[in-house]
Amino acid sequence: SDRHSSSETTAKPIKTGRFQNDDKAYVYEAPECRGAELRPSVNIAVTYMSHRAFSLKIRMKNCPLEYFRKFITPEMLELLKEQTNLYSVQKSANHNNVNTMVKELEIMIGLYLRMGLCHLAGNRAYWENDTRCPMVADNMSRNCFQNLLATLHFTDNTDIKQGQAEDKCWKIRPWLDMFRKQCLDITPEEHNSIDEQMMPFRGTRSPIRQYVKGKPHPWGLKIWSRCSSSGILCDFAIYEVGTGKKSLLGMGGDVTETTNYFPTIFFLQHHWCSTFFNERSTMWELCLAGCQLEDDKSLAKRGRGSVDARVEKEERMVIVKWYDNKSVTLISSYCAVEPQDNAQRWSKADKAFVEVRRPHIVKEYNTFMGGLDLLDACIVRCKYHIRSRRWYIYLFWHTIMLGLVNAWLIYRCDCKQLGVQNTLKPLASFFARGFVLEFQMMFTLLSKRVRVGVPDDVRTDQVAHWPVKCDKRGRCKLCKINATTTLCEKCDVRLYFTEE
Known part of the structure; x- marks a missing residue:
């Protein structure tokens, strides 16, 4: 027929x-194939996202760093800390422990993101005299960074469960499962x-x-x-x-x-x-x-x-x-x-x-x-290649970049929905500065001609904001009128003291 x-x-x-x-x-x-006549006969109740990915109360006063922490959670970093310390003891002949902390791992991630903004020939080039990067070299020593890279681990090699060896990604599976769970929380x-x-x-x-x-x-x-x-x-x-x-x-x-x-x-x-x-x-x-x-x-x-x-x-x-x-x-x-x-x-x-x-x-x-093409394009912009003999470490850095891009895209969607002006800075600069500034005393990111404001979550964390005296007088960061010689040691900004 x-x-x-x-x-x-x-x-x-x-x-x-x-x-x-x-x-x-x-x-x-x-049929006549009219688009309006076609509807699924099985109705599935689906709630779609309207530029709001997390049901958690994230307000725009928070830095994009808070969005990033919804994907790379403190629980994930705690797992990474425990397994890294354990692996360092198992690997070393003298049973030496790197004794790392969650804050130190966050700084390492921040330095990695900074390396993606300023590519050099190798990891050690960021500490060499000719190619030294102050933000990287001033916040972590070269040996500490190399030791962390060599001992990053995600599961105990001595405790292999039945059927676990059949999984070809078992050495990084706990990290992948936790990261995937955070992605599934997105509406x-x-x-x-x-x-x-x-x-x-x-x-x-x-x-x-x-x-x-x-x-x-x-x-x-x-x-x-x-x-x-x-x-x-x-x-x-x-x-x-x-x-x-x-x-x-x-x-x-x-x-x-x-x-x-x-x-x-x-x-x-x-x-x-x-x-x-x-x-x-x-x-x-x-x-x-x-x-x-x-x-x-x-x-x-x-x-x-x-x-x-x-x-x-x-x-x-x-x-x-x-x-x-x-x-x-x-x-x-x-x-x-x-x-x-x-x-x-x-x-x-x-x-x-x-x-x-x-x-x-x-x-x-x-x-x-x-x-997916848009996701890949964002990853390529700021991804840094760190070589390793352990192939699953590449998956770890890839999840860091996936969490970074996800956090940035959701943050921009929220800015658009709430009518907040979105500063079009490199997407990794927020997170690199936030991780380093949150736990370190002072740093210099850009040249003297361009001053970048301190992220709000660092400025208001009430940790290590010590007033110090400097030689040169300068304008107060808040009032812009009075000149002062008092400097915040952590934020590197001048603040004028009043009687109040």
Whole structure:
């Protein structure tokens, strides 16, 4: 029969044990594909984020450092402190303990973020005379920094539980689980995207290193990530190579199922998955359950912009196949072909841009699929590469950068919602200054020509703000009128004393 016929066709689904309605026959039809007519028949109560990620009471008077501490929590740093001290005793022949503290680890993280703003050839260059960085060298000695890097640890090597060794990331799993829990506390936005993220790594010691052709960094560790359309990371899963389990849905299908993104295909709600949608065998044999769409040759004869669609009658799931340079198949529960628009696409034959008809579902996909790309772009801006023989240390620094970018993006969303003017400084400068200033006496960040205000959480912490006398008189930081020789030793600002 003609594909535009209104007659119903019954297709028997393939039984895989993956769907809840395993014995049900799905009925497809060729509809008018009006976007307003398509609604999911299964109503799922979902609360979406409206630029407020945490239910905790974070007010704009707080420094962005408080946002960062919602991802890298004191409990995580306490775990890092205990395991680092334990590992230093186990590693040393003389059983020497580095005896680090949480505050010292926070300073180390702050120095790492500062290194990302000022890249040098190696770690030791920040302490050398020719290339010395005052903010780094004045707040921690080189030997202390190197010792912490060499002894960072996350779990006890002598207490391996049953089945723990099967996890290829077991040495950093406690840290990853705690960080993932903080990401899951974020109330998701309405539109989310699931895509693969490559963490650059060319070492040979990692059992999960992969080569993915076509990526900007083809060698690295693959991380499946779920991001909002604004780039905020909501969930992630480290891809472990060679688990030995037989896959029925394919890699993309297994990721979406095991991470509970969509329990079945009929629970898709404003989530976009590039790999899941592009795996033709996965969708065609398992998910589409016998739905017959027009083949690529027929669509190619009709020209670029041709489209074919079907709708499952009971569940109201639309399946759209669109042909541009190649065919792409998409599934949705809330949008379809209409309303179509024109998209500017490059034509190799004409060597110019041409207008191609584009379904509404493709436009929605292109609009909300770039969350992970935005996240990666922010990470690249201020990430510093520290070499290590232990491959899982790279994952640790990667989570630090993920927490940094998440905190910054949420902070900017809050600024926009509350109407607070947002200073467009480098995103790592807030956190680097905050970690160092909170526990150190004095530092110099910028040259004399440019003075940067002290973060509010450091200025009001009531710790070590000692008044000292200086030789030169200067204007008071608050009143700007009276001159004084009294200086705050920690904030490095002049303050005038009154009778009150």
